[in-house]
Amino acid sequence: MAGKSILVFAVLVLAAVSVRASFTPGRCPVVPVKADFDVAQYLGVWYDIRSYFTIFQAGVNCSRADYTSLNATHVRVNNTGTKHNKKGEKIAINATGVAYAPNASIPAKLKVKFDNQPNVGDYWVVDTDYSNYAIVWSCKNIASGLFHISYSWVLGRNSNGFSPAVEGTIDQLLAKNNIDATLYEEVVQTGCVNY
Ligand SMILES: *[C@@H]1O[C@H](CO)[C@@H](O)[C@H](O)[C@H]1NC(C)=O
Ligand SMILES: *[C@@H]1O[C@H](CO)[C@@H](O)[C@H](O)[C@H]1NC(C)=O
Numbered sequence: 001m002a003g004k005s006i007l008v009f010a011v012l013v014l015a016a017v018s019v020r021a022s023f024t025p026g027r028c029p030v031v032p033v034k035a036d037f038d039v040a041q042y043l044g045v046w047y048d049i050r051s052y053f054t055i056f057q058a059g060v061n062c063s064r065a066d067y068t069s070l071n072a073t074h075v076r077v078n079n080t081g082t083k084h085n086k087k088g089e090k091i092a093i094n095a096t097g098v099a100y101a102p103n104a105s106i107p108a109k110l111k112v113k114f115d116n117q118p119n120v121g122d123y124w125v126v127d128t129d130y131s132n133y134a135i136v137w138s139c140k141n142i143a144s145g146l147f148h149i150s151y152s153w154v155l156g157r158n159s160n161g162f163s164p165a166v167e168g169t170i171d172q173l174l175a176k177n178n179i180d181a182t183l184y185e186e187v188v189q190t191g192c193v194n195y
């Protein structure tokens with residue numbers, strides 16, 4: 001079943017706490033990345049303010065990423081979230097991994113490998129000002145580019161979201177960088193037990 005294998009693929013590739021994605025015909029669009037990306041300034045906590053919609057979304061609220069330096073080239077990733085367990089109680093979930101840029105001359109094109117998953121996924125930093133927002137993109141061609149699956153996150157340093165001025169900047173950057181803003185859904189960042 002193509003549908004089922006795509007679902008498995010999506011879960012494996014992203015392997016993050018919050019799985020949101022878009023399946024679209026054709027090859028991955030060309031999406032530029034931040035040329036002078038400085039991972040040191042990018043470290044710390046980011047809240048998932050909005051990310052791509054998917055029917056596979058696992059009922060996770062409060063998605064948050066914590067990036068810490070592992071060594072000169074590698075970053076430790078700690079994603080956490082809040083979901084309901086089978087009893088309906090709120091529980092904290094987490095997924096840890098490592099991120100690194102395989103080509104040092106393109107530091108914004110990171111790969112992420114989660115500890116509990118065999119696959120490695122792309123994590124491209126399209127743009128960030130390090131202190132307010134980050135726009136992250138990930139895309140994979142499927143069946144030789146017959147269609148593609150894309151993920152995107154708009155991350156914020158503050159769980160409350162962005163000021164109107166920063167929202168305006170984000171809108172401009174999404175348009176300029178060829179990212180479909182209509183696929184984003186707001187992530188609930190209240191009632192959290194993971195932070
Ligand atoms: C950094 O950590 C990664 C992951 O543990 C390891 O593969 C790599 O060799 C380390 N690099 C250095 C310079 O220590
Ligand atoms: C991940 O972050 C959570 C929430 O801050 C924390 O409780 C947990 O210890 C962290 N895990 C690791 C492996 O750092």
Ligand SMILES: *[C@@H]1O[C@H](CO)[C@@H](O)[C@H](O)[C@H]1NC(C)=O
Pocket residue numbers: 059060061082083084090188191
């Ligand atoms: C997530 O947020 C929605 C909307 O506020 C709420 O109905 C749901 O109970 C929340 N789930 C968790 C696990 O907090």
Ligand SMILES: *[C@@H]1O[C@H](CO)[C@@H](O)[C@H](O)[C@H]1NC(C)=O
Pocket residue numbers: 092093094095
């Ligand atoms: C992280 O997840 C594991 C199971 O996947 C769980 O045992 C552990 O308590 C979680 N830790 C936190 C800080 O949520």
Ligand SMILES: *[C@@H]1O[C@H](CO)[C@@H](O)[C@H](O)[C@H]1NC(C)=O
Pocket residue numbers: 103104105106
């Ligand atoms: C790294 O990226 C640069 C710039 O795009 C490219 O010229 C070079 O071939 C890449 N190196 C490797 C090993 O892929």
